[in-house]
Amino acid sequence: MESLIKFVQDEFVTKKEFPKFNAGDTITVYYEIKEGAKTRTQFFRGVVIQIKGAGSAQTFTIRKMSGTVGVERIFPINLPALQKVEINKRGKVRRARIYYFRELTGKKARIKERRFKQD
Structure with a gap:
């Protein structure tokens, strides 16, 4: 049964x-929003809290601060409305799911930037 599901996902x-x-x-995630007959592109910029699942069922959660309120949004990786994903900063964290980030405010809520060697 699993091989059948995998075949359908790979083909279609x-x-x-x-x-x-x-x-x-x-x-920054750019995605399309349909309002009646019109469509427009909206973006959502924030920190990736988690990446979950595998294959076509993979999702990722992004958290941003809108004023003093934290807003989280879950995006499926195969969402047809997704247009583009841009990486603004690479963060240095020690965990794959940073749920502790929800309780942090102010300077504690900063994530160190990861540096890369350039050849």
Whole structure:
């Protein structure tokens, strides 16, 4: 049964190529919103809290602060409305799911930036 599901996903689900990102990274997600007959592109910029699932069922959660209120949004990786994902900053965290980030405020809520060697 699992091989049948995997076959259908491989054959019929269209896969989009997005850059590789992890928990702690600050990303911007551009997605399409339909309002009546009109469509517009909206973006959501925040920190990746978790990446969950595998294959076509993979989702990722982004958290941003809107004023003093924290807003989280879950995006499926194969959402047809997803247009583009941009990585703004690479974060240095020690966990794959940073739920503790929800309780932090102020300077404690900052994530160190990961540095890369350039050849």
